[in-house]
Amino acid sequence: MTELLDKIAFYFAYPTVRYALIAAVLVALCAALLGVTLVLKRYSFIGDGLSHVAFGAVAVASVLHLSNNMLIVMPVTIVFAVLLLCAGQNAKIKGDAAIAMLSVGALGIGYLLMHVFGTSSNLAGDVCTTLFGSTSILTLTPTDVWVCVAMSVLVIGVYLLFYNKIFAVTYDETFAHATGIHSGLYKLILAVVTAVIIVLAMNLVGSLLISALIIFPALSAMQLFGRFRAVVLGSACISVICALLGIIISVLWSSPVGATIVCVDMGAFAVFTLLGRIRSGKT
Amino acid sequence: MAQITCQSLALGYEGKRVVEDLDFTVEAGDYLCIVGENGSGKSTLVKTILRLLPPISGTITLGDGLRPKEIGYLPQQTAAQRDFPASVEEIVLSGCLNRCGLRPFYNRSEKALAAANMRRLGIEDLSQRRYRELSGGQQQRVLLARALCATRKLLLLDEPVAGLDPAAAAEMYGIIASLNREEKTTIMMISHDIDAAIKYASHILHIGERKPLFFGTTDAYVSSGIAGSLKGETK
Numbered sequence: 406m407t408e409l410l411d412k413i414a415f416y417f418a419y420p421t422v423r424y425a426l427i428a429a430v431l432v433a434l435c436a437a438l439l440g441v442t443l444v445l446k447r448y449s450f451i452g453d454g455l456s457h458v459a460f461g462a463v464a465v466a467s468v469l470h471l472s473n474n475m476l477i478v479m480p481v482t483i484v485f486a487v488l489l490l491c492a493g494q495n496a497k498i499k500g501d502a503a504i505a506m507l508s509v510g511a512l513g514i515g516y517l518l519m520h521v522f523g524t525s526s527n528l529a530g531d532v533c534t535t536l537f538g539s540t541s542i543l544t545l546t547p548t549d550v551w552v553c554v555a556m557s558v559l560v561i562g563v564y565l566l567f568y569n570k571i572f573a574v575t576y577d578e579t580f581a582h583a584t585g586i587h588s589g590l591y592k593l594i595l596a597v598v599t600a601v602i603i604v605l606a607m608n609l610v611g612s613l614l615i616s617a618l619i620i621f622p623a624l625s626a627m628q629l630f631g632r633f634r635a636v637v638l639g640s641a642c643i644s645v646i647c648a649l650l651g652i653i654i655s656v657l658w659s660s661p662v663g664a665t666i667v668c669v670d671m672g673a674f675a676v677f678t679l680l681g682r683i684r685s686g687k688t
Numbered sequence: 689m690a691q692i693t694c695q696s697l698a699l700g701y702e703g704k705r706v707v708e709d710l711d712f713t714v715e716a717g718d719y720l721c722i723v724g725e726n727g728s729g730k731s732t733l734v735k736t737i738l739r740l741l742p743p744i745s746g747t748i749t750l751g752d753g754l755r756p757k758e759i760g761y762l763p764q765q766t767a768a769q770r771d772f773p774a775s776v777e778e779i780v781l782s783g784c785l786n787r788c789g790l791r792p793f794y795n796r797s798e799k800a801l802a803a804a805n806m807r808r809l810g811i812e813d814l815s816q817r818r819y820r821e822l823s824g825g826q827q828q829r830v831l832l833a834r835a836l837c838a839t840r841k842l843l844l845l846d847e848p849v850a851g852l853d854p855a856a857a858a859e860m861y862g863i864i865a866s867l868n869r870e871e872k873t874t875i876m877m878i879s880h881d882i883d884a885a886i887k888y889a890s891h892i893l894h895i896g897e898r899k900p901l902f903f904g905t906t907d908a909y910v911s912s913g914i915a916g917s918l919k920g921e922t923k
Contacts, residue, residue: 447768566792573782576772577763583738584838585757585786631818633774 409657416656424545425662429648431557432606433666436618437644438564439599441637442575444623450501451489452619454508455603456612458485461511464518479604486600491592542610542662549609556605560598567591572633614663618644621670628674628681647673689751690715691842691874692737697746699732705744706732712893712903716752716841719868719875721885724895730878733895734761734846737876754842757786760835762845765827770820776830777815780806783837798837805833809863825856832863842874843867849881857881861888886910 416422436452443451462478471477489503516532564571570591573581578588606615626639651666690713698708707729714720722730735741737748738761750756760783783805784798794802806812809829814822819830828848835843848864849857865888867873879885885892885906892909894902902914 445768445772569782569785569788569793572774572778573785576774576779576782577769579738579740579763580761580834580838581782581785582740583757583759583761583844584783627773631773631775631820633772633778636773 412657413653421543421545422652422656424547424550425542426649426652427550428545428553428609429542429652429662429666430645431553432602432609432615433618433622433644433648434641435557435560435602436606436615437622437640438560438637439595439602440619440623440644441626441633441640442571442595443599443619444627445575447501448490448504449620450504450508450616451486451599452603452616453612454489454504454511455482455486455600456607456615457508457511457515458482459604459607460612461515461518464515468518468522475604479601482604483597483600486596486603487593490596490599491589545609552605553609556601560602563594563598567594571595576633610666611663614666617667617670618648621667621674622647625670625674625677628677629684643673643677644670691718691750691752691754692876693747693749693751695747695749697736697748698744699729699736699741700744701732701741707895708744708899710746710895710900712900714842714874714876714891716874717868717872719865719888719890720877720893721889721891722876722878722893722895723880723882723885724901725897728895728897730895731846734844734878737844758839758841760839760841760843762828762831762835762843762848764846764850765831770827772819774819775815776806776811776817776819776822777802779819779830780815780833780837783834786838802833802837805836808836809833823856824852825859828852828856828860829863836867836873840871840873842876845875845877847878847880849879849884857884864888 417426443449459478459482462481465481466477469477485507489507492503519532570581570586573586574588574591574595578592582588603615606618610618622640622644623636625643626636630636630639647669648666651669652662654660654669655662655665692714694710694712696708697710698705699710700706706727710733712720722733724730732741736743738759739756780802781794781799784794784801787798788794803812803815806815809832811826811829811833814826814830819827822830832843832848843864845864849860852860861884864875864877868875875889877885877889886909889906891904892902892906893900894909894914902909902912
């Protein structure tokens with residue numbers, strides 16, 4: 406046991422490992438908060454869809470040889486997030502179909518562009534890094550970490566300030582709108598924040614992990630808790646603990662960070678499903 | 689002046705006209721039932737009154753001190769809502785949200801209002817229960833309590849007894865009638881149940897295919913014999 410702790414202490418002496426830990430925990434926290442609303446509004450796939458849109462935008466930016474590809478990636482992703490979340494019931498193609506179409510389309514266009522116009526000699530490696538964030542989380546700079554901290558403060562602030570409005574819009578936006586709440590405005594805020602988180606998180610941890618971080622903690626919490634506040638808090642705690650565990654495991658056994666955290670999240674989901682069964686059996 | 693006045697209203701969406709020539713008024717304290725076949729535009733009328741859809745032509749005027757956000761709404765639930773992880777108290781409190789403005793959290797008077805409405809509907813014992821574990825009738829009372837938190841003036845109920853067993857439906861009708869009688873809350877109800885409409889409502893609006901067939905008092909509706917046409921078709 407002490408041997409294991411020594412080993413952990415040894416690795417955490419490296420700043421890159423500490424940066425990875427901070428970034429993963431903060432991203433996990435933000436994704437878990439937003440995830441509750443997204444899952445309940447049946448937008449579970451939005452993490453997947455928007456990160457593929459961001460991937461397509463990255464490809465476009467690299468073809469245009471832009472020095473700072475965020476100038477394209479962020480606005481494009483925000484626009485699509487707003488289109489998806491705010492189109493609502495009146496759209497001709499709705500919900501899951503719209504997200505699936507966008508996700509697959511953006512992935513196809515992105516890969517095609519990178520293939521035809523790409524200058525990199527290791528295309529498969531580039532694509533793999535963008536999608537799975539294979540090693541990028543262990544190469545973060547202090548600037549990346551500060552961006553991550555700022556974004557988390559923003560998300561948590563928005564969530565606290567608008568908690569009751571977010572609840573109302575998540576539960577029943579028609580009622581909220583009918584009684585004079587600007588549900589459109591709050592949906593817009595949610596869409597923009599979601600897009601910002603996904604783009605930043607994709608750079609940090611890859612698109613696979615961000616989709617998982619949005620859905621697993623929220624679903625795990627819903628297995629056990631029945632109050633909205635408990636679900637939100639539970640989701641945040643589960644997500645942070647799983648991210649911590651995942652990072653420690655991946656550092657100790659040198660497994661890929663993103664994939665390890667996803668597996669820990671799946672384990673947590675299994676545990677919470679079991680706890681939920683036991684609890685509902687008793688009452 | 690009437691609380692709601694609709695004049696030569698035509699409704700629809702995506703350029704399709706669903707119903708036209710709607711003319712009716714709702715006075716404070718009225719109990720109006722809106723009946724008609726499926727697809728006759730009842731739900732479109734609800735959405736238009738709630739300003740979720742613009743009318744194609746004609747006007748809806750609010751009067752008698754009724755402001756747009758003072759219409760309490762009892763929606764038909766979606767599957768996602770029936771299964772929503774929230775406590776009864778959280779849902780009822782969300783009806784007070786339009787009183788908050790920019791204030792992020794509920795204050796004491798709003799919590800007291802939510803508690804009073806839960807007591808009024810006999811669900812104060814359930815306040816800490818999970819919404820998704822309640823029966824259909826209990827869920828409807830939770831949503832009614834939420835609507836009462838938003839307003840006492842006018843309730844718009846979209847098929848409030850759909851999916852309830854006869855006992856729960858009778859109880860629901862009793863609650864709505866007592867709100868109308870004792871608190872002078874105006875009721876507008878979409879319904880399929882002609883018998884209950886005749887029993888409880890003061891006025892009836894019967895929408896036929898694309899055209900309103902009848903608007904007036906319940907007594908006049910019964911003597912007109914129009915009710916039979918709908919009953920014959922639905923049974």
